[in-house]
Amino acid sequence: MKKTFVVLICFVFGHQTFSQSIYKRTLKLMGSRFDITVVAEEKVVAEGFINDAIVEIQRIERLISSWDPSSQTSMINRSAGIKPVQVDPELLSLIQRAIGISKLTDGAFDISYASMDKIWKFDGSMKNIPEADVIKASVSKVGFQNIIIDKEKSTVYLLNKGMKIGFGALGKGYAADQAKELLINKGVQSGIINASGDMNTWGKQPDGTDWKVAITNPLNKENAFALLPVVNKAVVTSGNYEKYVTFNGKRYSHIIDPRTGYPAQGIVSATVFAPKAELADALATSLFVMGKEVGVDRVNQLQGIECIIIDENGDVFTSENIKIEN
Incomplete structure (x- = not known):
């Protein structure tokens, strides 16, 4: 319509x-x-x-x-590529639902977007489009497939060092x-x-x-x-x-x-x-x-x-x- x-x-x-x-x-x-x-x-x-x-x-x-260093989300990010982090069932469930939305949207939504290098500027300072290899590298650590959930142990593990998760796209909701x-x-x-x-x-x-x-x-x-x-x-x-x-x-x-x-x-x-x-x-x-x-x-x-x-x-x-x- x-x-x-x-x-x-x-x-x-x-x-x-x-x-x-x-x-x-x-x-x-x-x-x-x-x-x-x-x-x-x-x-x-x-x-x-x-x-x-x-x-x-x-x-x-x-x-x-992810701004509060004492939050469970920050602990997950600090432990990326190192070890799983035990979290509250509430946070575990939220991350599981986020992964489900990633699958539903073929990766158009991804809480590991927080790993992206901020190479695009929207404050008027950009004069040229970033180079293709720079753009490719900016998302090298992004990928919801690398968020490992252990339901029995209630742990979250980011598979690669430098990975981060963030809830800017659904946290307020x-x-x-x-x-x-x-x-x-x-x-x-x-x-x-x-x-x-x-x-x-x-x-x-x-x-x-x-x-x-x-x-x-x-x-x-x-x-x-x-x-x-x-x-x-x-x-x-x-x-x-x-x-x-x-x-x-x-x-x-x-x-x-x-x-x-x-x-x-x-x-x-x-x-x-x-x-x-x-x-x-x-x-x-x-x-x-x-x-x-x-x-x-x-x-x-x-x-x-x-x-x-x-x-x-x-x-x-x-x-x-x-x-x-x-």
Whole structure:
């Protein structure tokens, strides 16, 4: 399905005319902006729930951060090519799921991308494309096949020295999922965790309507083309319309194919709807690398997953069950 407009997403809130109200707090967590929204009858109760969500997100950051030298992720990276590292079942499961997404996307998604040499610069300092041999060498240590899992011993081993894993492409989504689950278990019937664009929703607005996302042109954010309901699921958008370089008339995005070392081309925005923000986060990035035809076809084979892809010409391609009327 093809249309011609550009997508940017934001949530649209209903009017506060019922006994329950929407309470929201914005703060910096995991190095990014988080917006935590809950529906509650009293502000003091809502603030307590928001505090609980913050504590949970901070716990996850300590577990998966590659910047914290004391984290289990950092220990895995330091032990690459040396020895396996025993980790918590939670981290082991997250890494196993990440490997599963790598297999699903034929390596377009790969948490060992952290091993890549940062040879592409998107700050205006690049004057030429890196040499082919330099690009090839930049991904020599990347490869999810070399992440060795021992379920019985709960260990992770990176086969080659210099390998690293990182959760930049799904960590915030996972944090959003876990914060949502925690709040549901505490009795919060409705809310949104927005982890810097990785959004997960549950329940309904105080007026009984579904949470909705606005489909909007990022160059004209006041003009929404459509509203789409988001019912107990996550929505994530990846974009490169602000971070790219152009050489010889070709546009190169900041999203690098971990298999080749070359930037993805052809797509400027990818939005994914999925049951979990973790999966939506990983797939949104993967679609850039897979390309619109392969990406849409792959999404159409996945139950409960939908996508909206915008190419560099401004044309929009959607998965089978996305209905947009403009």
